[in-house]
Amino acid sequence: MTALPVHPVIKPNLLKALCLWLLLSLLSACEQRSAAWHIEGMQGTALWHVTLTAPPPDLNEAALKDGLAKTFSKTNQLLATWDQTSVLSQFNRYQGTDWFPVEPALAQLVDLTLKISKQSEGAYDVTVGPLIRLWGFGSHESEKAQIPTQTDIDTALARVGYQKLQVRFDPPSIRKSQADVQVELASVADGFAADQAGLYLESLGIRDYMVEIAGEVRARGLSPRGDAWRIAIEKPQEEGRAIQQGISLQDAGLATSGDYRNFFVKEGKRYSHTVNPVSGAPVTHNLASVSVLADDATQADAYATLLMALGEEKGKTFADNYNIHAYFIWRVHDGFKVYATKGMQSLLKK
Template sequence: MLLCVCCVGLTACSQPDPVWRLEGMQGTALWHVTVNRPPATLSEAQLQAGLNNAFAETNQLIGSWEPTSTISQFNRYSGMDWFSVSPKLAKLVELTLHISQQSAGSYDVTLAPLLQLWGFGSHDSAKERIPTQAEIALTRAKVGYQKLQVRLDPPALRKSQPDLHLELASVADGFAADQAGLYLESLGIHDYMVEIAGEVRTRGISPRGDAWRIAIEKPQEEAGRMVQQGVSLRKAGLATSGDYRNFFVKGGQRYSHTFDPTTGSPVTHNLASASVLAEETTVADAYATLFMVLGEEKAKAFAETHGIHAYFIWRTDDGFKTFATTGFSEAFINN
C-alpha cells in the first residue's frame, strides 16, 4: 500500500560509506531492506542469510499459511486449557486484544471464518460469493475476540470455543518489519529501512544523509501507481491499509476484504486508505486496519481522541479527499 521512495541520487565522490539493498520473500510478500553504513565486520551475504532466517522465524510464529507455525497449531488445537506460546506471540496477541477492547470490537483477529465464507483469501475467484444472512449468522457464532485470552507469564493463549480461529494477517507484515529491524539493531546497524508489503520501519538516517523518504500511494485501482503524499521518517513505523487491492464485484456491488465484525459483512463506507505512524510498525499496522473498519468519520474521531497519527483518503463524487491528524501533520509530513 506504500511506495517506498528511497532515492539515493549519490555519486561515488559523495558517498564514501556503503549502502546495501537486500530483498527476499516473507510468505507470499516481498521484503526489501536498505542498510546505510553497515558494520565493517559484517558481509552482505551474512546479512542476507540472517534476514532470511529472521523472516523465517516470524513465519513459524504467526504464519497461518505454515502448517507447522505456532498459530496454525493453536488453531488446530481443540482444547480449552492454556496453550503455551513464545513471549513474542503472547505480547502480540495482547496488543491485538487491547485494540479490540479499545475499539469495542471493531478490530477483531478472529474473523477468519467470515473471510473464508465470503471467499476472501482464496486465489480462486469462483469462491468469491455473497452468503445468505443465515450463513453469516452461523459463522459469526464462531467469531469473537472475547473468546480469546492471553497470559504473559508463563506466555500462553486460551480459547473458550474449540473452533475459534486466530488470524494475525492484520499485523503480520508490521510485526515482520519490526522483528527484522530488531535483528538489524542486534548487529549494531542503526541506519536502515525495512519494507514488507508496503509496511515500513525506519531508524537513523538514509543514504542521502537525512530522513528516509516514503510515499503514501494514491488509492486507485487502475492507471498504475501514483504518490498521494510524502512523509519523512527517522524513527518510526508507517503502515497503510486500503480497499483498492483486495475486493470483488458482483451484481454491480463492490465487496471489500475489510469486514465489520458487528455485521459479518464487508464495510460499505467511502474510506479508501488509512495510513498510521507509530514507533513500532506492528502498532501502526493494527490501527490502520481498525480505521478501515470504522470509516472516515469514526476513524478521524478515534485517532484524534486517542492521539494516533493518521492520514486518511476517502472517495467522494468529486474525487478523493484527505485528512491528516494534527500529530501526523506536525511531526511527519514532508512538504
C-alpha cells in the first residue's frame, strides 16, 4: 500500500485469509448451498476462495479449479518481486531507460496506479519499494525490521517518485527515467488477482460469483440467497478475530488496508508497515483500517492503501471529495471510532 503494504504479491498470510473466510462464512451461513460451488486452493502459501451461485451444467469443477490456479499463478509471474523471474522483477533489474515491453494487463495496472499517484499528489506511489525494504518491511526473509539513519532514508528517497515512471499501450510498455527506479505493486496485487480470476470466470459464461484472496473481494451478480453478497469487515484488533461490520456487495470490489498485523516496536515506539513516500518514514496516525468499495477489486485495493497512508482526517476528506465509498476505523483511548462515507452508509448491514 504506498505507502505500500508489505507483502509478497499474493499475500502469504494463510491465517489471515483463512480467518477472513470463516468470517465470510458466518455472514452467509443461511445461504442456499445445494446448487452453489465453493472452491478453494493455494498459490504458494496464499489461500483463495471462489463461490459460484449456479454453475453451468456442463462445467467441470476440477477443470475450473485448475484454470483458477493458473490465473493466480499468472499474477505472480507478472508482479511478484520476490520471484526473480517475474516480469516486474526483470523490469526492476533493468538498468536502462528505454521502453520495456509488458503484457497489456500490466500496462493497464501501471496506468491506474500512476493516475491515483497523481490524484493523491504522491501520497500513493508504487516506486516506494526502496523505502519499504530500508525499514525492513519487504517480502524477503533477509529483510529485518529496523530504524534506518536519515542519510539512508535520503538515499532511498532519491530513487522514489511516480513521475519517474511512464506507461504506453501501443505497444504495451513501461519505462523509467532513472535507471535505479523500482516498481512494487503489492498494494494492488491481491485486488488485481481477484479481478483476473473474475474475468476468467466471466469468459466461461459465469455471471454470479465471488472471488476472495487475502481479504480482497470481487463479487458479481447474486449470491446463493438470490440477493447481494454479504461480506465481513474485520475488527482491527491484534489478538483474535471478530466481525466489525457487515456489508452488502454486488457488482463491485472490496479491499481493506490495515496496520494491525504488520508493524514492529522499537524502544516502545510502534512503527507501521505503511511508509510515507514523501517523508520516507512510517506513517504516524491512529487509523487502524480502512475498507473501500469500488467498481473492481484493483481500484478498491489501491484506494484503501492510499487512504491508509493519509490517516483518518486527511483520508476522510479525500474520500468525501472524490466520492470514494470508504469505511474508516481508528483508535481512540477506549477502543475504536468509525466513519462511513455517504456512499458506503447504505451498504452497511445492521
